[in-house]
Amino acid sequence: MAEQAVDRQEQEYPESRPQQPAAQKEKKPKKKISGDQWVAVGFLAPSFILVLIFVYGFIGWTGWVSVSNWNTLVPDFSFAGLKNYIYLFNDYRFQADLRNTVFFTILFIGLVIVMGLGLSILIDQKLRGESLFRNIFLFPMALSFVVTGVVWQWLLNPSTGYNQFLALFGIQPKWYTDTNILAGFEWGSIEFGLPVAIIAVVIAAVWQMTGFSLAMYLAGLRGIPDELREAARMDGASEFQIYKKVILPMLMPITVSVIIIMAHISLKIFDLIYAMTGSGANFVTDVPGVYMFETTFRGNYYANGAAIAIIMLLLVAVFIVPYLLANRRSDG
Amino acid sequence: MKKLFGILLLMVMALVIAACSSDSSSDGGEDADASDGGDSGESAESGGGGEGTVEIFSWWTGAGEEDGLLALIDLFEQEHPDITVDNAAVAGGAGTNAKAVLATRMQGDDPPSTFQVHGGAELNEGWVAADKMEPLNDFYEEQGWMDKFPQDLIDMVSKDGNIYSVPVNIHRGNVVFYNKQVFEDNGLEVPTSYDEFIEVADQLQDAGVTPLALGDKEAWTATQIFENILLGELGPDDYKSLWAGDIPFDDDRVVAAAEKFKTILGYVNEDHASRNWQDAAQLVGDGEAAMINMGDWAKGYFSNDLDLETNKDFGYFAFPETDGDFMVITDTFGLPKGVENPDEVKEFLSVLGSKEGQDAFNPLKGSIPARVDADESKYDEYGKDAMADFNESNLTPSLAHGSAAAEGFVTKANQAVNIFVTQLDVDNLINTLKNAASEL
Structure with missing residues (x-):
């Protein structure tokens, strides 16, 4: 079965595998497709057709709208070229969105990996009550981003909760209402730098998603046989060296998966921001998803909204496509 | 194995055909469907003319506003027991979600019988400019409303001399x-x-x-x-x-x-x-x-x-x-183009624009009536003040x-x-x- 799968792949992408001997190709027409395969095709066909129409068809449709003039309530499908894209990249709000997305993604993924890895190593130390800790850290994942957003909106509201306690010590963080840009410099029409307010959103997102990377890493750690650690110890490696030289390299595939999954969450994030901060003063916590929603459904700029959607798709594709390609190579 | 495959293929074909045919039947029936707002179509289609459904589309789902809408619907149903009202309110702050749903339906030629829209540009530059609304001049004349609403307000729901909706309430922003x-x-x-x-x-x-x-x-x-x-x-x-x-x-x-x-x-x-x-x-x-x-x-x-x-x-x-x-800030209701039972929708609009209708709705909603002749005693202290101001002020x-x-x-x-x-x-x-x- 596995062999057949590979063959099928080759039929679809013959040019991507030039190293295959030609002889093998000639054999193919003789092969009969077995009944099992027809059954598989029969089962797959409906969902394949539906996905083709309702996912790829509509992506194509969105792409078409994004180069049209449809920016009012009246649909207008005349061709506008790249007008909408040019408008967006000159737009203050969209530039701010891109800046926020960059910093949010870097901070979010970095922290999720560091904290997930750290916690999973701690939990992996065969401590008592392990499952309790694991459940505690995993629990936030059971919440929706909207719930997380509302909770953290109040936790990090400068005038409520423990911020009043902090104020007793003279610490008054402004969290997501802070409009400062750290290390900012002029770039286009915006100030490029780390928006302080985005840190508050990152905290909420990390709180929610750390459990996920923890679970992934824990599974990875469990998959590393004890013999390897023992062997390293026999060779005189310290515990630190074991982690650095043996365990972490072996966790690399997990890290890649976590990065891919977190990247697609963070690039498309909408619900957390919408529930927690909205666009923020001066758009310090705005992201493309929120802009897309508002410009399309409040401003009736359908073509602009479609263009934002396409840009978001391309951003995610930058992460996903290399991953998929690499996967295919290693499967083959 | 071959048999099984044959059966499967048949099932898939059957599915596809079923999907297609239900598609085409809904295509054919769209005109009929559109009139009464799709979902609750059966009663209207079988009833044939005399009775029908009026679908009222709004974002009034909050505490006072929903009460007001229900009171208005009650009043209408008392006067027209033969017409069913379908309250199609969509929740969401300031109508954000409702407006998205409305836009989708209007563009799909499936308009609700009547829908909530702010008077002014939202109506005139939006739906009227998109050629989706019926003018209501004759209806206003018929109802004798021309002097029952302030001229400034009628101007706000008019474009190029045609009146396009009926205001039900007034809020003040300043x-x-x-x-x-x-x-x-x-x-x-x-x-x-x-x-x-x-x-x-x-x-x-x-x-x-x-x-x-x-x-x-x-x-x-x-x-x-x-x-x-x-x-x-x-x-x-x-x-x-x-x-x-x-x-x-x-x-x-x-x-x-x-x-x-x-x-x-x-x-x-x-x-x-x-x-x-x-x-x-x-x-x-x-x-x-x-x-x-x-x-x-x-x-x-x-x-x-x-x-x-x-x-x-x-x-x-x-x-x-x-x-x-x-x-x-005025909420108004108009008559979209392509509605199959416009006469029944007009019946609803006439209740909506009537003195009784406005006095049933507004005290609950906490707004003041759009009409100049409403019954002041039904409103609270603020409402009375606002009504007095409304009659004397420049409307902007x-x-x-x-x-x-x-x-x-x-x-x-x-x-x-x-x-x-x-x-x-x-x-x-x-x-x-x-x-x-x-x-x-």
Whole structure:
């Protein structure tokens, strides 16, 4: 079965595998497709057709709208070229969105990996009550981003909760209402730098998603046989060296998966921001998803909204496509 | 194995055919469906003419407003027991979700029988410009409504001499609510001019009270302040000319208004970006802040949610320098094109526009009636005041609520204001508005 799968792949992408001997190709027409395969095709066909129409068809449709003039309530499908894209990249709000997305993604993924890895190593130390800790850290994942957003909106509201306690010590963080840009410099029409307010959103997102990377890493750690650690110890490696030289390299595939999954969450994030901060003063916590929603459904700029959607798709594709390609190579 | 495959293939084919045929049948039946709003179509189709369904599309799902809508529907059903009402309200703040659903349905040629829309540009530059509405001039004549609604208001629901919808309620946008206790403690009088307002604000600030509460998590609350300053600065006639495009946005008075806006923003609570208008109003209720500029739906929030007493715990006054003006936010209902039973929809509109209908709806919703001859005794203290003002004042359209300009411009103006609140860059605001003016 596995062999057949590979063959099928080759039929679809013959040019991507030039190293295959030609002889093998000639054999193919003789092969009969077995009944099992027809059954598989029969089962797959409906969902394949539906996905083709309702996912790829509509992506194509969105792409078409994004180069049209449809920016009012009246649909207008005349061709506008790249007008909408040019408008967006000159737009203050969209530039701010891109800046926020960059910093949010870097901070979010970095922290999720560091904290997930750290916690999973701690939990992996065969401590008592392990499952309790694991459940505690995993629990936030059971919440929706909207719930997380509302909770953290109040936790990090400068005038409520423990911020009043902090104020007793003279610490008054402004969290997501802070409009400062750290290390900012002029770039286009915006100030490029780390928006302080985005840190508050990152905290909420990390709180929610750390459990996920923890679970992934824990599974990875469990998959590393004890013999390897023992062997390293026999060779005189310290515990630190074991982690650095043996365990972490072996966790690399997990890290890649976590990065891919977190990247697609963070690039498309909408619900957390919408529930927690909205666009923020001066758009310090705005992201493309929120802009897309508002410009399309409040401003009736359908073509602009479609263009934002396409840009978001391309951003995610930058992460996903290399991953998929690499996967295919290693499967083959 | 082959048999199994054959069966499977058959099943797939059957599925595909079923999907296609149900598709085509709904295509064929679309015209019939559209008339009564799709889902509840059966009764209308089988009934044939005499009886039918009227689908009322709104975003009235909140406490008072839903009660008002249900009271209105009750009244209608008493008068027309043969017509079924389908209450198709879509929840979501300020109609954001409802408007998205509506746009989808209108573009799919499946309009509801009638739908909620703000009078002014949202109606005229939106649905009327998109050629989706039927004119109602004859209907107004028939009902004898031409002198029952203020002329300014009829103008707001008219385009090129045709009337397109029936207003059901009025809210006022240029109101400042204030905490009476705070004013008393500091020995302050209600300010009537901009200078007095600044004086009062300074004294409050010295006393350690936030002068003006603002919750601009959604930018329209700040836009609302700006439009009121514009109204004060330009006066009602030039304010309207501004939105008609006859006065440019770099006019000296607009710049002066932006400067005043900048000054006033110096008096707001520091955490304004984290609050919505209710959270901000709460500051006033608690006495942490003294005043808030908000449409008079805030009155319902003060008395119902915060349990405060009108004219005892909190008071109200017109936004400084807009005393004789009335910033109108009006919900209206029209007749979309392509509705199959327009006569029945008109029956509903006639109840909606009637004195009884408006008096059933508005006291519950906490708004005042759009008609000039409503029964005053049914309204509370604030309502009576507002009704008196409504009859005497110049009516002006609100930008923040989509009456003054098309939604596209409003969105851009809100974005510009959001940036302005932080950057306080007057030139930038004026420039952005000027660039967006092509969409007026």
